[in-house]
Amino acid sequence: MIFSKKLITLYFSLFLGLLSSVSPLASQETPRLEQASISFRIGHNIWSNDARFTQLLELFDKYPDATDEITFFTQGTHTPITDEELERRCVLLKQRIDEVHAHGYRAGINILCTMGHHPEDLPHSIGSEIPRAQTLDGRIAEGTLCPNNEIFRQRIRRIYTAMANANPDYIWVDDDVRTGHMLDSSGTPGSVCFCDNCMKILAQKFDVEIDRDYLTSHMSDPIVLAKIHEFTSDSYDKLFALIEETIRKISPDMPIGFMTGERYDEGYDFERWAKTLMGPNGDKEAYWRPGGGFYEQSYMNGLFGKSHEIGRQVSLLPPEVVVIQSEIENFPYQLLMKSANVTTLEAVSHIAAGCTGAAFNVLTNNNEPLDEYENMIAKVAERRPFFDLAVQKLGRNPNIGVFPLWEKTDGSYQNRTPVQALTSCFSETGVPIAYKFLPDQTNVVLLSRAYLSHKTPEEIKKVFQMGVYTDLDAVNLANDPATYALNDLTGMEYGGEIHVDGIEKIEEHPLNGSFAGRTRDLRQSFWREPIYSLKKTRPNVETLSSCVNYGGDQTAETIVGIFENPLGGRICVNGYYPWGNFYNYSKQSQIRAIIRWLSRDRLPGYVDSFAKINFWLRAPNADGSFAGVAINSNYDPVEKVAIMLKTDKDSIDVYDYSCQKTTVKASYSDEAGYRRFIVPEIKPWEPVLFVCE
């Protein structure tokens, strides 16, 4: 273990060296990683207690594969402690870090409160003389410090010096560097701070005089919002530059990590912040920990929703960031909230979405023995070989497939793109999801009205030159004669609506195959969503589904239609519950056939079995090899899972969760270049890794 941990560090150093000579890095040249980067985050109540800490090390020594790194939280509460207290803790941390090193692990510090998350345990927290952040309505965020003043910056120098002097291998900045401070329940777009001093800084971005009242009344103005987000991004960047300078003055090569979430109102400037953390010459390491909220397992779709959030976050990172540990958090750490099986599957799912490791924050935060957590550590150790293998094969190659259109600037608009809703329903039909627009890979997009609402006609035209799956809401906007007038490209328009008893009937069409005549009834009397009849405005629009009532009478000729426009774009408009409930055999099959048609048979692959399988595919390496992950997201095993891949290779290697390899030969290939590989079985809530090399 000690050897391999050192090896991975050496490897990253070599990679950074390579980057300085070969830049920019093309996607095909992304690094091959030797193994996953796995960390456990340890609460203050455990490491500060001799008996608990000893038990922790005993447990990890019993399961040495469970982790490479032990990362110490500076505190368990979410408001900053005093500088003196933090310095005192760093003295003990230095000893703890030495002990961890002696056991063969890397060790680091995770400062929980650089600014502070929100009010908690105020009586034992930093004094009120340190300036606090303020919300837009003037309230004081008692648990959060304003980052834009010299008192704060002196504090940062002092506490980061103390942490660097404890001799950790790395330091993580937590996601308390964020907006909102858990005070703002109104849904108002946040900023890091609106105190008088910050308002002066923010005012420099405006040509008009501003105050909090002005901003409040202009919150629907995208330009105003963009300036607020830019101010927040600037504030982070300035803070990170100070942290970088402070830490690297003491330890010139120490990696610095930052934890993020999908928060559009921060500006989502990951590339900028990562480069700042990589130092003025860009030759130091930045680690990243993308996160999201999935704390318990009662709603399993939440796991994949978080993976998609993480996938979008990873897509914004520069290629130089190679240590990407997903946040795996079981807060508030009650063991039965999330089983060891779900906790470890979560790591796999986030690796599939783009991470190169995981940071497990799953042990107790209470001052109590760790006995009942042994199974959790044992399960991580048991699954570790799969994490390693997946990271080796997937590397940092971007995810490819259907791209649900989104941009990091979407937070500047009132109609924020509901990208999550668009993504989840397609991912679980076995259609691979891309998180980033890749010009040489992306040719099918999922399009919402919200995305279109802030685009120019020229930008929209470019969208409609690709394969577009969309709904009537978006098409209405594209057709709007006052703005875009793109009927030529959409081929369909509003043809009326049905509010009762509408049932989708799949019609005779080559894309529907043997499913013609089948129905999909989403029970309008329960879920009252209007059904839109589509009027064909161009002759070559084809009907895939019509609408009938409970008597079988047709109530709309076309509710799902497809069209090939004069620019070569292919469009599918769905007027019947377009963003979900693709769970029956006929609809799931139709959706996959539509996506493949939209792509002009350029979709790189998909699952072609009736199953709820989340599916990710990575861009190929320069030698043409590629890999992907399929997770059976249901409680029944799926046998003979058909995976269609666009490849010349005759066989793929399929690894089950125990890393047992099965070589699967193509059973069939079609004239468009797809080959069909039959995976014997995917067990319930288990992944397979497939590799084509």
Ligand SMILES: [Zn+2]
């Ligand atoms: Zn402020």
